[in-house]
Amino acid sequence: MSGEKRNYLFLLTIVFCLTILCSLLSLRIGAIPLPFTTIFSLDFSPIQQLILQLRLPRIFLCWVVGHLLAIAGCLMQILTRNPLGSPDILGIHAGASLAGILFVLFFPSLPSGLLPVISFGGGLMMAMVIFFLAQFKKLSSTGLALAGVALHILCSALIQLVIHLKSMEIHTALTWLAGSFWGRTWDHVYLSIIPLLVVWLFSFLGSYRLSIFTLQDEMIIGLGENLKMMRFSFFLLAVLASGLSVALVGPISFVALLAPQMGKMLAGPYIKRILPLSSLLGTILLLLADTLGRGIAPPLELPAGLLTPIIGVPTFFYLLSKSSLTLKGGT
Amino acid sequence: MKKGVFFFLIVSGCFYFDVFCAYGLDIPFSSLTSLWRDGNETMENTILLTTRLPRFFTTFLAGSSLALAGILIQKASNNPLASPSVLGINSSASFLVSLFLLLSPDTSLAGVFGSAFLGAIMGGLFLFWLAKWTYATLFPERLILIGVALGLLMASMTQMILIFDENNMQGLLYWLLGGVEGKTWDHVRILSVSFSLGWGISFFLKRPLEILKIGDDMSSTLGHDPKRTRLLSFMAAILLVAGAVSTCGPIGFVGLIVPHLTQKILDENSTIPLHLTTLMGGIFLVYADFFSRLVQFPFETPVGILSGLIGSIYFLFLSLIPAKGKEVLVT
Numbered sequence: 001m002s003g004e005k006r007n008y009l010f011l012l013t014i015v016f017c018l019t020i021l022c023s024l025l026s027l028r029i030g031a032i033p034l035p036f037t038t039i040f041s042l043d044f045s046p047i048q049q050l051i052l053q054l055r056l057p058r059i060f061l062c063w064v065v066g067h068l069l070a071i072a073g074c075l076m077q078i079l080t081r082n083p084l085g086s087p088d089i090l091g092i093h094a095g096a097s098l099a100g101i102l103f104v105l106f107f108p109s110l111p112s113g114l115l116p117v118i119s120f121g122g123g124l125m126m127a128m129v130i131f132f133l134a135q136f137k138k139l140s141s142t143g144l145a146l147a148g149v150a151l152h153i154l155c156s157a158l159i160q161l162v163i164h165l166k167s168m169e170i171h172t173a174l175t176w177l178a179g180s181f182w183g184r185t186w187d188h189v190y191l192s193i194i195p196l197l198v199v200w201l202f203s204f205l206g207s208y209r210l211s212i213f214t215l216q217d218e219m220i221i222g223l224g225e226n227l228k229m230m231r232f233s234f235f236l237l238a239v240l241a242s243g244l245s246v247a248l249v250g251p252i253s254f255v256a257l258l259a260p261q262m263g264k265m266l267a268g269p270y271i272k273r274i275l276p277l278s279s280l281l282g283t284i285l286l287l288l289a290d291t292l293g294r295g296i297a298p299p300l301e302l303p304a305g306l307l308t309p310i311i312g313v314p315t316f317f318y319l320l321s322k323s324s325l326t327l328k329g330g331t
Numbered sequence: 332m333k334k335g336v337f338f339f340l341i342v343s344g345c346f347y348f349d350v351f352c353a354y355g356l357d358i359p360f361s362s363l364t365s366l367w368r369d370g371n372e373t374m375e376n377t378i379l380l381t382t383r384l385p386r387f388f389t390t391f392l393a394g395s396s397l398a399l400a401g402i403l404i405q406k407a408s409n410n411p412l413a414s415p416s417v418l419g420i421n422s423s424a425s426f427l428v429s430l431f432l433l434l435s436p437d438t439s440l441a442g443v444f445g446s447a448f449l450g451a452i453m454g455g456l457f458l459f460w461l462a463k464w465t466y467a468t469l470f471p472e473r474l475i476l477i478g479v480a481l482g483l484l485m486a487s488m489t490q491m492i493l494i495f496d497e498n499n500m501q502g503l504l505y506w507l508l509g510g511v512e513g514k515t516w517d518h519v520r521i522l523s524v525s526f527s528l529g530w531g532i533s534f535f536l537k538r539p540l541e542i543l544k545i546g547d548d549m550s551s552t553l554g555h556d557p558k559r560t561r562l563l564s565f566m567a568a569i570l571l572v573a574g575a576v577s578t579c580g581p582i583g584f585v586g587l588i589v590p591h592l593t594q595k596i597l598d599e600n601s602t603i604p605l606h607l608t609t610l611m612g613g614i615f616l617v618y619a620d621f622f623s624r625l626v627q628f629p630f631e632t633p634v635g636i637l638s639g640l641i642g643s644i645y646f647l648f649l650s651l652i653p654a655k656g657k658e659v660l661v662t
Contacts, residue, residue: 083476137651146412150647153584157639160508164636165627178490254483261476302494306487313484317461320477 008273011266015280022287023059027051029295058181060189061248062290064196066255066283068245070263071203073256073282074275075238078213079231080145086257087123087242090148093251094155095126096243097177100250101162115176116247123246126151127239131232179252179305181290188248199241206234207272214269252305255282258316265319285312338610345617381515389514390620390634391613392522393575394585398612399533399605400568400575401586402593406540406603407564412475414587415572419482421581423454424573426485429492429503440517440577444525447577451569457481459565509582509635511620518578525574532567533605540564540603582616582635584642589615591649 028034034047073086080090087093099122100115130151134144159177203210209230212220220227242256263278289307296302401414415421427450428443435442461477493503539560542550547557575582592615593608616638623637 084479089479133651146649147647147651150643150649153639153643153646157636157643160636160639161626161632164508164632254480257483258480302491306490306494309480309483309487310491313480316480317457317477320461320473 008267012273012277012280015277015284019063019280019284019287022284022291023062026059026062026287026291027055029291030055030298053185057186057189058184058290059287061181061184061192062286063283064189064192065245065249065252066259066281066286067196067279068192068199068241069252069255070259070278070282071199071275072238072241072245074260074263074271074278075203075210075234075241076256077260078210078271079234079238080148081213082145083261084257085145085148086260087127087238088251088253088256089152090130090145091150091152091155092123092127092130092148092239092242093246093253094152094159095129096120096123096246097251098122098155098159098162099125100176101159105162105166119250120243120247123243124239126155127235127243131235135228176250178303179250180293180301180303181249181286182301182303184249192244192248195240195244199237199244202237204272204275206237207275210234211271250303250305252286252308254309254312255285258312259285262316262319338607341614342610345614345621382513385514385516385519386511386620387617388519389522389578390511390617392519392526393511393579393582394589394616395609395613396522396526396529396571396575397582397585398589398593398615399529399609400571401588401612402590402603402605402608403533403536403540403564403568403571404586405590407543407561408474409543410475411591412587413478414584414590415568416581416583416586417475417482418454418458418478419480419485420451420454420458420478420569420572421576421583422482422485422489423457424448424450424576425507425581426450426489426492427453428577429489429496429507432503433492433496440521444521444573444577448570448573451573451576454481454485455565455569505633506580508633509580509638510631510633511579511616512631514578522574522578525570529567529571529574530609532563532570533609536560536564536567537603537605540605544603580633580635582638584639584646585612585616588642588645592645 032047032050034051069087076087076090077083077085079085096119100119103110103115103118130144130148133147209225212223212225212230215223217227220230245252259278259282260274262281263274266281267273267277285308286304288311289304292311293302293304293307397415404413404415404418405411424447427446431442431446458474458478458481489507496503539550539555542553542555543557543560550557550560572586589612590608593604593611597604597607616634619638619641620634623632623634626632626637
């Protein structure tokens, strides 16, 4: 085992322990603070019920969504060869939000349980539009990223317009738009386990192929790989992951954008190492955001999507000022 | 010369649209000439003097400021994707304005301008410190990534303020969308000071920026310190953005799109069109304002929404055109 690899495993262990620590903290802090002794005494008291019904599913969901977003961001940044090419910048989250808001506005009589499904559809549709524009117009990776940014701006302008025109009826959608773990139950966790495993398995098995994308397109074709097929399948995987995360907790920005970058700064340019590390980092971010959102001003709860940049950006800047990397050539 | 006449026609056209047939009450063209004779004795003249003319000048100057700031930043960082809104300068200015409005009951224009200016400088310093902005040509990706992260951070902190400050929320929310209604001559005065300062600096920048195109080394050989050029253009951009944001709120996309639009109508080998871009920015925003009033007449729709819509559609169109031999956008 080389020294470099040992360093990496050491780092991964530390980050994993940190994630566990954050999960425990998240159990403890909230409108009703619980001391650790109460948490670990398995006496099935009402407080135990509280933990099992309210807080534990949220923590599990943080793990799930953190992994999904980090993997989606990683895949898309590699595919677009651009550090900005994450689903929240490329308009997939914005498409999902637009679909969600239009659904709330025009079909208020339908059950609100359909909202995640509709928004998932919106995100998927936006992704397909980006992808087929890119294929049809024969755009380069940069072109793909740009078309995505344009669609993102278009969607958010439309959302602003809708909010402005119908500001009275839109309040339910507004809380959802910020991205929050409030009121999520075990059902959400059960629903997400199998897709998470699929995304996890495929992306880790494919990490070797993914690393080929650090080369130029011509080189990939020259190596005998089916470029179009590879690009399409990885893109689909990323879109499924990010769409699922939106369906679960709403469009949380930032995690997919910067968790892979932080992972890269810590682990170096090896995709096999970046994937697990950035997944854990994304989870930590979400756990901290969710916990802080509950803890800052109880009983008022701030949506986690609002707090992720506030925690994450300073961390990112700190890492950036320490690192000598120039962030060239995407993840 | 022909071009000059063409632009004179467009400017007078938008002047006519905005000031005279600005929906609601048609004012005949002749009342402008009678303005010199009668002062504000007739109703038409009063309307012209108190609402429509200040509004026109504010819109025009704000558009010009943003477009000039956009082209200065794009040229100085040699990155066509850079603009005040993308780099988070708009958001940091509006964050500080929100903070100011939260903490102090005084809502005077000077205070708002001061805090917007301070915010813009704060954002600029951050970029300098982290992105090594003076060497921006070396790390265009780093600059954009940091800018977007900064913008995200500032936007979510502004949202936090919105949550905690329920009394002012509606007004602040509206201000954040970027609107130009209800502007007085005071707004025009503030804007014209910041605009003429920024514009004045840009006269000294035309040559250095032109030379910067052929590289840092060549530039210093020819006697223009590239660092000083970048610093100066950045300071001018900050001043311009502060003026525009403090009067009209954070109107995005003008700074990103108008420079591209202007360069599209010129031939490729022309010099950097600083002044033409300035003019076009004003024209663009006046037209956007005119159409934004039609959306739900007789109610106002913030011009920021409409400029975002128009801008994103144009940007999408731009990104779908394959580059003609040269690299159009570097990310």
